[in-house]
Amino acid sequence: MFHLCLVVLPARPEGAAWVPVGERIFKTFGDADCHCAFVVPAGEAVARRMLGGAEQRVMTFVDPDTAVVSSLGLERLPAFVHLRQDTTVVAASEGWDPHDWQRVAREVGKAMAWTVPEVAGPGDPRPSRGWPVSGA
DSSP, X not given: OOEEEEEEOOSSGGGGGGHHHHHHHHHHHTTSSEEEEEXXXXXXXXXXXXXXXXXXXXXXXXXXXXXXXHHXXXXXXXXXXXXXXXXXXXXXXXXXXXHHHHHHHHXXXXXXXXXXXXXXOTTOOOOBOOEEGGGO
């Protein structure tokens, strides 16, 4: 059993803008004692289109009925979530606030006794509230 480090993408074309952010985070945490994955609240075809080549490199969960997203208590996407082995949410950030996502990354790093990635990077989307799960 491992902790999970999840980047939950909105199931809309704009969601692809956060794939590089997720990959940046996962590159650092990939060798830590946690599993990293994208979650897409849509079917497999939508997830493949959105993730492009990342779908081959990164574990991905599809959530067409939004059961996972709802169980995490998320209301806005994209989101960055850290889950313990017992499925307790350790930290989460909804919408795209690079500083708040950095806070979640620090929580993962602390729990894993691991290096913390720099979440924000050049070319990232502008900070935003994201989209409601119901409209994502």
